[in-house]
Amino acid sequence: MTERCLVLWCPDWPVRAAAEEAGIDEGLPIALVEHGVVHACSAAARAAGVQRGLTVREAQSRCAALVVLPLEPAVDARRFEPVLAALEEGIPTVQVVRPGLVVIRAAGPARFFGGEESAAGEALHLLAEAGAPGARAGIADGPFTAEQAARAADPILVVPPGRSAGFLAPLPVTVLGLPALAGLLARLGVRTLGALAALPEDSVRDRFGPEGEIAHRVAAGLDPRLVVPRTVPDDRDRRQAFEPPLERIDEIAFTLKRTAEAFIADLAGDLLVCTALAVELTADDGRRHRRTWLHPRSFTPLDVIDRVRWQLAAAELRAPVVEVLLHPEAVDEAANHEQGLWGGGPGERIHHALSRVQSLLGHEAVVTPILSGGRLVADRTALAPWGEQRRPPRSPGAPWPGRLPGFSPTAVLGGRPRVVVQDPAGRDVAVDERGAISGPPAVLVTPGRPATRVEAWAGPWPLDERWWDAAAAVRVQRMQVACGDGTAWLLAHDGSGWWAEAKYD
Numbered sequence: 001m002t003e004r005c006l007v008l009w010c011p012d013w014p015v016r017a018a019a020e021e022a023g024i025d026e027g028l029p030i031a032l033v034e035h036g037v038v039h040a041c042s043a044a045a046r047a048a049g050v051q052r053g054l055t056v057r058e059a060q061s062r063c064a065a066l067v068v069l070p071l072e073p074a075v076d077a078r079r080f081e082p083v084l085a086a087l088e089e090g091i092p093t094v095q096v097v098r099p100g101l102v103v104i105r106a107a108g109p110a111r112f113f114g115g116e117e118s119a120a121g122e123a124l125h126l127l128a129e130a131g132a133p134g135a136r137a138g139i140a141d142g143p144f145t146a147e148q149a150a151r152a153a154d155p156i157l158v159v160p161p162g163r164s165a166g167f168l169a170p171l172p173v174t175v176l177g178l179p180a181l182a183g184l185l186a187r188l189g190v191r192t193l194g195a196l197a198a199l200p201e202d203s204v205r206d207r208f209g210p211e212g213e214i215a216h217r218v219a220a221g222l223d224p225r226l227v228v229p230r231t232v233p234d235d236r237d238r239r240q241a242f243e244p245p246l247e248r249i250d251e252i253a254f255t256l257k258r259t260a261e262a263f264i265a266d267l268a269g270d271l272l273v274c275t276a277l278a279v280e281l282t283a284d285d286g287r288r289h290r291r292t293w294l295h296p297r298s299f300t301p302l303d304v305i306d307r308v309r310w311q312l313a314a315a316e317l318r319a320p321v322v323e324v325l326l327h328p329e330a331v332d333e334a335a336n337h338e339q340g341l342w343g344g345g346p347g348e349r350i351h352h353a354l355s356r357v358q359s360l361l362g363h364e365a366v367v368t369p370i371l372s373g374g375r376l377v378a379d380r381t382a383l384a385p386w387g388e389q390r391r392p393p394r395s396p397g398a399p400w401p402g403r404l405p406g407f408s409p410t411a412v413l414g415g416r417p418r419v420v421v422q423d424p425a426g427r428d429v430a431v432d433e434r435g436a437i438s439g440p441p442a443v444l445v446t447p448g449r450p451a452t453r454v455e456a457w458a459g460p461w462p463l464d465e466r467w468w469d470a471a472a473a474v475r476v477q478r479m480q481v482a483c484g485d486g487t488a489w490l491l492a493h494d495g496s497g498w499w500a501e502a503k504y505d
Helices: 013-022 043-047 056-062 073-090 107-113 116-129 143-152 164-168 179-187 193-197 201-219 249-255 257-269 301-315 345-361
Strands: 004-009 030-034 037-041 067-070 094-098 101-105 136-141 156-158 238-246 272-283 288-294 321-333 367-371 381-385 418-422 443-445 452-465 474-483 488-493 498-504
Touching: 004 107, 004 116, 004 143, 013 030, 013 037, 013 067, 013 073, 030 043, 030 056, 037 056, 056 067, 073 094, 073 116, 101 107, 101 143, 107 116, 116 136, 116 156, 136 143, 136 164, 143 156, 143 164, 164 193, 179 201, 193 201, 238 249, 238 257, 249 257, 249 301, 257 272, 257 301, 257 321, 272 301, 288 301, 301 321, 418 488
Parallel strands: 030 067, 136 156
Antiparallel strands: 004 101, 004 136, 030 037, 094 101, 238 321, 272 288, 272 321, 367 381, 418 443, 418 498, 443 452, 452 474, 474 488, 488 498
C-alpha cells in the first residue's frame, strides 16, 4: 500500500539562498547560472521573460537589469540546514530530497496534530519562523503525488486517499523528471500522466523497460518509494566568538588555540579524525569567508591553527573578525590513521617537515605536482599546495584532440627557450598559415649547445586553441626532430620563431 506523505516545498529556494549569501534583495530579477545556462530564476526574472534553460546572453537580452549569480549547491544546503533543524525540532522523520524540498511520513504528525491539514499547517508555521516564509505543503499517497500537490498548493493541498491517479491524470509527462522517456512518450502521442497510466502495464514494461514500468506505476498513483528519514548528524562544530572583534592574525590564532584543541579532542573521543576542515570567518561588517581545507593525513590542533592563519591572510577582510567556525567536512576512523609500531617512517617525517615550512613561509610555499589536462605538454602539469585536494584545473582524462600521441617527453622546458631551425641551404625554416614548411629541417641550434644535424623529423602539427579569447588563444605549429648527437626535441613555432617545448631522452 502506498504511504501517505507530507511534502514541504520552498519555492525558489536556490535563488533565496544565493540572494542572502550575496546580501541582495531576493525581490530583484535574479538568475542562477551553471555552465552558461540559467538553472533557476526569481519571480521578478520570470515576469520579465527569463526562464530555465536560456543562455545568459539571451536571458540578459530579455531582462537588462538581470542579476546573474553562480549556482552553488553548497550554499543552498548550508542556508537550508538551520531551517531543517528548526523543522525537525517540531516534526521528526524528515527526508531531504534537496534543499528547499522535504518529505515526511504523514501518519505520525497527523495523529499528533489532529489531522493531516493541521499537521501541514504546523509544518509551514515552523518553516516560516525559521526563515522560510511562503512555503507550500501537499499531502497525498506517495512522495511524487504529494510533491505535485505541494507545487499546486496555495498554501496547502490534501489529495484524499485513493484519489492520486485522478489528481495526476491531467499533468504532463515532463513532471516525471525523465526527459528522454518524456520525449519518446510525447512522440508516441502519450502526453499526460493519465494517458500513460491507461496503457497496459505489461506493454509499458516490455517497450520501455524498468524505467518505464516505474513511471507507469507513479502515473497511476502507485508510487513504490518509501520515506527514509535522515539521521540527524551530531553537531561537531566549534565556534569562537571575539568580544571585542580582533584584527591581528596572531591574536586570533592565539585565542583560537583552546577551541582547536577541543575540536580535535571531541572527534578523538569518538575515535574519529578530521580529514577535511571547513573554516568560516565572520567579519564585523557581516561578511563571511568560507573555505574547505584538506589534509594528507588528519588534522592536529596546530594544523587547524595554521589553516585559520592562512585563510585570514588570504581573505583580506575589511573589518575585524567577530567569529571563527570550525566544521569537520569529512571524518574518518582513527584506526585508519594510527602510526606503526616504530612510528610513521620517512613519510611522516616528510609531512612534518613540509608542514613546518608551510607554517613559516605560507600555504603556497610548498607545492606538489599533479597530472592535469591540456594539449601542450606544459599544460599537463599543475601544482597544488601541500595538503590541498589534488584536483587538477582541467581533467586529464578528457579527449583533448590535438594532443600529441605516443610517449610523452621526459623533460618539459620552461621559459620557451628559442632555437634556430635551418634547411639544407642554411635558411631559417618557416611555417605558413596552412602549416606548410618552407624547407626540410637540416640543422638545429639550441641554447648552450653546438649546431647539430637533424637526422629525422615529423610534423608540423597545428594547434589552434581558444581562438575566441584573444588573451588566452594559442596558435602554434609543433614538430618533432631527432638529431645526430642522440637528442630528440619537441619544437613549436608561434609566428615569431621556433622554441623548444620539451626534450626526449
